[in-house]
Amino acid sequence: MNSQLIIDSDPKSGRTNIALLEDAQLVEYKTENINKGFALGDIYVGVVTKVMQSLNASFVDIGHKHQAFLHYNDLGPRVEFMLGCVKRVTKSKVKGKEQLLSLFTPTEGNDEGQNSKMPKDGRIGDYLKPGQLVLVQIAREAYANKGPSLTTDISLAGRNMVLMPFASALKVSSRLRAPEEVKRLERLMRSILPPGFGAIVRTAAEGKTVESLDSELEELLSRWQEALEQLAAASKFPLRLLSELDRSSALIRDNLNGSYSEIQVNDRDLYTQIRSYLSQIAPKSADMVKLYSSKRVPIFDQYDVAKQMRKLLGRTVDFHKGSYLFIEHTEALHVIDVNSGSGSKLAQSSEDSAFEVNYAACEEIARQLRLRDIGGIIVIDFIDMRAAENRKKIYERMRELLAKDKVTHKILPLTDFGLMQITRQRHGPEQRVDVSEKCPSCNGTGKLNSAVTIEDDIVGAYRLLAEQKLYKSVELRVHPFVASYFTIGLFSRRRKLVQQYGLKLKVRGISSYPVLTFKFFDENGDEIMF
Secondary structure, X not given: OOEEXXXXXXXXXXXXXXXXXXXXXXXXXXXXXXXXXXXOOOEEEEEEEEEEOOOOEEEEEXXXXXXXXXXXXXXXXXXXXXXXXXXXXXXXXXOOXXXXXXXXXXXXXXXXXXXXXXXXXXXXXXXXXXXXXXXXXEEEOOEOOEOOEEEOOOOEEOOOEEEEOOOOOEEEOOOOOOXXXXXXXXXXXXXXXXXXXXXXXXXXXXXXXXXXXXXXXXXXXXXXXXXXXXXXXXXXXXXXXXXXXXHHHHHHHXXXXXOEEEEEEOOHHHHHHHHHHHHHHOHHHHHXXXXXXXXXXXXXXXXXXXXXXXXXXXOEEEEEOOEEEEEEEOXXXXXXXXXXXXXXXXXXXXXXXXXXXXXXXXXXXXXXXXXXXXXXXXXXXXXXXXXXXXXXXXXXXXXXXXXXXXXXXXXXXXXXXXXEEEEEOOOOXXXXXXXXXXXXXXXXXXXXXXXXXXXXXXXXXXXXXXXXXXXXXXXXXXXXXXXXXXXXXXXOHHHHHHHHHOOEEEEEEOOOOOOOOEEEEOOXXXXXXX
């Protein structure tokens, strides 16, 4: 499979758009606001503002416009040790880098929570109080009107490993299947990992030498030490101690593999930054970074990204012989409806036809979940199939396709009614691209009030003008739809109003008027204000 990373950067607007293509098909799309901050993985010293016993959670000020959310279940087992370290560092100056790093490194002598687990029935109020400083990391970015979600289980991600300062466990990615390689990596990591630290060995570490692993470990330890030095020197909180890589570098770090053919970037500064980063983590891959310099054709148009986005990110997505998906988003969940469409050659009631459409839909659904980065609860309404064997095949197909998805997810088998439930971990806001504008007439509801409902307002205003006896004639300007309502027929509503109130009335349709807007003008063409 041929993978291309296309990066469209606009320094003036502060936005970077990232598209991942697999065999020229758009499969992932990310947007980064350079000036936004508060990215997934950023580490902060926050201030506890409120403890909500009813939610068993607390709100933490990290400088975001919305308070960040920290649940009891996201407190690490060494939260008491961490809180004690933060308190000691901020209350008194710690001398020397070695002393600082030693203070934050759990040992048998200084670790109150060593090898312990948080009680399942514990209360967050036993650990956190309003005004308290707490070391946190963004586990899920803010979305809608909700602030970021936090964790105290701090981790620093690298290309080959994830370093965990407040953990002691060593784990190897479950995607590494070979037992001999797993044992080799465990042995190498235990030989270089400092006491009091934990780590997760990533899939990219397969085949790596101890020298390359040790080099990355030293870099992660250095970043952690820099964060602690900032903490020791700080006097005002909240404070960001450490920023995650920008999305483009993070995407390269997490997805770089042998199938990448090129990385195209249209901004020279970002090109230099990415090339430098690749030179550190994968020197042989640095040459795949190319600077896109054409000014005539935008980079997303050149690689057909813009066209695919317009086609794939709407509410309706075509996928197979006239079949289509209808994707709807609500506050509670996401709904995907599979439809055979008018182009199906077989009868929709046919079992074989339903299975064919559902089977083809699985691939597009898996692609859409990844492309839009849909998280939370997803319900898929497949076309009804009577055979339990066919429902099982659809379930197995979806599991096979989503096995490539690196985001944590869970799939439930189809019900007898053809419904499949999927939960997919949400790290940030869903990727949405508006491919349509909100209708100015219905305000996006899809429905218009009947002209009858505006008739009372128009008749009331016309009657007032007639009773004032200030005008010989007036002109009513409305949307053509409403104008036809007043003028249609021999004995139109306009004629009846004139006969009843005696004031000459002319009705004129204006196509630019919203349906429920009307205005009266006098014989000189001046608007009559009420």
